[in-house]
Amino acid sequence: MLTCDTIIRNANVLDGGGNASEPLDVAILGDRIYRIGRGLRVDASKHVDAEGLVLAPGFIDAHTHDDTAVIRNPEMLPKLSQGVTTVIVGNCGISAAPVHLNGEPPDPMNLLGGSDAFCYPTFAAYVASLNAARPNVNVGALVGHTSLRNNHMDELDRPATAVEVEAMRAQLHEALAAGALGLSSGLAYLSAIAASIEEVLALAHPLGAAGAVYATHMRTETDAILAAMEEAFEIGRVSRVPTIISHLKCAGIDNWGRSSEVLHLLDTARTSQPIGCDCYPYAAGSSTLDLRQVDERVIIDITWSSTQPEMAGLPLSQIAEEWNVTQIEAAKRLKPAGAIYHSILEDDMRSILSHPATMIGSDGLPNDPRPHPRLWGTFPRVLGRYCRERNLFSLPEAIYKMTAMTAERFAIPQRGRIREGYYADLVLFDPEKIIDMATFSDPTRPAVGIQHVWVNGSLAYTSRGLTGNRSGRFLPRGQVSWIE
Numbered sequence: 001m002l003t004c005d006t007i008i009r010n011a012n013v014l015d016g017g018g019n020a021s022e023p024l025d026v027a028i029l030g031d032r033i034y035r036i037g038r039g040l041r042v043d044a045s046k047h048v049d050a051e052g053l054v055l056a057p058g059f060i061d062a063h064t065h066d067d068t069a070v071i072r073n074p075e076m077l078p079k080l081s082q083g084v085t086t087v088i089v090g091n092c093g094i095s096a097a098p099v100h101l102n103g104e105p106p107d108p109m110n111l112l113g114g115s116d117a118f119c120y121p122t123f124a125a126y127v128a129s130l131n132a133a134r135p136n137v138n139v140g141a142l143v144g145h146t147s148l149r150n151n152h153m154d155e156l157d158r159p160a161t162a163v164e165v166e167a168m169r170a171q172l173h174e175a176l177a178a179g180a181l182g183l184s185s186g187l188a189y190l191s192a193i194a195a196s197i198e199e200v201l202a203l204a205h206p207l208g209a210a211g212a213v214y215a216t217h218m219r220t221e222t223d224a225i226l227a228a229m230e231e232a233f234e235i236g237r238v239s240r241v242p243t244i245i246s247h248l249k250c251a252g253i254d255n256w257g258r259s260s261e262v263l264h265l266l267d268t269a270r271t272s273q274p275i276g277c278d279c280y281p282y283a284a285g286s287s288t289l290d291l292r293q294v295d296e297r298v299i300i301d302i303t304w305s306s307t308q309p310e311m312a313g314l315p316l317s318q319i320a321e322e323w324n325v326t327q328i329e330a331a332k333r334l335k336p337a338g339a340i341y342h343s344i345l346e347d348d349m350r351s352i353l354s355h356p357a358t359m360i361g362s363d364g365l366p367n368d369p370r371p372h373p374r375l376w377g378t379f380p381r382v383l384g385r386y387c388r389e390r391n392l393f394s395l396p397e398a399i400y401k402m403t404a405m406t407a408e409r410f411a412i413p414q415r416g417r418i419r420e421g422y423y424a425d426l427v428l429f430d431p432e433k434i435i436d437m438a439t440f441s442d443p444t445r446p447a448v449g450i451q452h453v454w455v456n457g458s459l460a461y462t463s464r465g466l467t468g469n470r471s472g473r474f475l476p477r478g479q480v481s482w483i484e
């Protein structure tokens with residue numbers, strides 16, 4: 001008889017590829033899925049009866065800002081408690097590495113922490129720290145365009161010079177050689193909006209040959225969103241690089257109802273080049289407080305403020321009223337600050353979430369003292385609220401959007417599917433009970449319905465909590481297999 005470490009019996013197995021579930025046993029040996037079958041004859045030291053439960057590949061969070069959290073808080077409970085076993089960091093142009101700071105990190109790099117959080121002058125130094133910290137989740141990392149700009153430019157409100165672009169490219173090369181998944185940009189932010197398309201093209205150019213990706217928080221998500229999409233597609237097309245539109249949304253009340261236009265443009269472009277996107281399942285976004293997004297018709301909650309910390313948790317409208325000033329004036333006094341913007345139409349979000357090109361990404365902000373509930377709730381919310389209750393998509397489809405699709409888009413090898421020989425990143429959950437518990441007023445409550453989570457073959461989480469086994473790793477870039 002074969003011997004393995006763990007045998008999971010009678011699970012409804014969803015393989016991650018979108019196929020219907022099958023009742024199967026799954027055996028784990030070391031860090032791998034050893035055997036899959038019915039009535040497997042194996043000896044194991046650990047037995048799990050999974051009757052009535054779903055076994056899926058561990059979820060991959062396509063869009064995170066967990067760069068420093070995975071090292072400073074390696075338990076990663078917000079993610080593990082959702083069944084997430086891999087996070088993609090370095091999004092929106094801001095990565096923790098490679099970074100050397102002169103003073104405080106500029107907005108929005110400050111979402112990753114204060115100046116003390118940035119201690120990785122090279123990508124390789126970040127990888128070494130990550131592996132030493134042994135976080136509970138695996139980590140794939142993008143290099144942020146804004147981080148590179150800040151390394152080589154004295155002022156960020158202008159395009160980079162040829163010499164600066166060359167210096168940025170050299171650092172990007174070094175990071176790609178050390179396993180980075182690709183480049184991210186955050187062109188909407190004031191720290192990158194002055195970058196020309198030529199500047200981004202110069203950096204995107206080496207990505208294609210390296211088999212890396214380009215992920216972008218586009219130049220705008222409001223009125224001119226279609227032009228911003230065209231710019232992203234052009235960068236992908238010219239550089240021959242797969243392109244990922246980050247947290248796709250129609251932001252601002254004047255753009256409500258435009259998701260069909262946006263998705264039509266996405267579909268058209270997808271016929272000639274590889275393009276995907278990610279989305280979080282909420283009708284509100286969150287980032288640093290941006291004066292350009294202050295709109296008296298939109299509810300904005302302040303999550304933190306460096307100058308007025310006692311105002312955290314209050315709506316901007318109430319703060320403005322208390323101070324007897326306009327919301328813009330109040331926002332100026334609160335900055336630097338964090339905010340949640342209730343500026344997305346639920347119907348638009350649902351259309352984008354259910355689109356076949358869309359991966360699930362939380363965009364959670366782990367350093368926020370009053371985070372948007374997406375940090376703790378995204379994946380169970382997709383499975384409970386939008387799959388089971390609202391029927392936006394089937395369960396195999398929902399799982400595909402958070403596993404195999406994501407692994408293939410980011411060229412992460414041997415993960416995202418339940419297959420013999422693949423890494424044993426697995427989540428066992430109750431499909432009837434799984435649901436998010438985090439809310440805007442109580443944002444750090446763990447989800448319910450996740451029974452067991454294995455990372456690289458070792459049990460990291462059960463419904464009773466963390467097990468103390470930390471076995472996450474840095475995941476270097478593999479071969480792109482994304483053709484669609």
Ligand SMILES: [Zn+2]
Nearest residue numbers: 092217246247
């Ligand atoms: Zn972003």
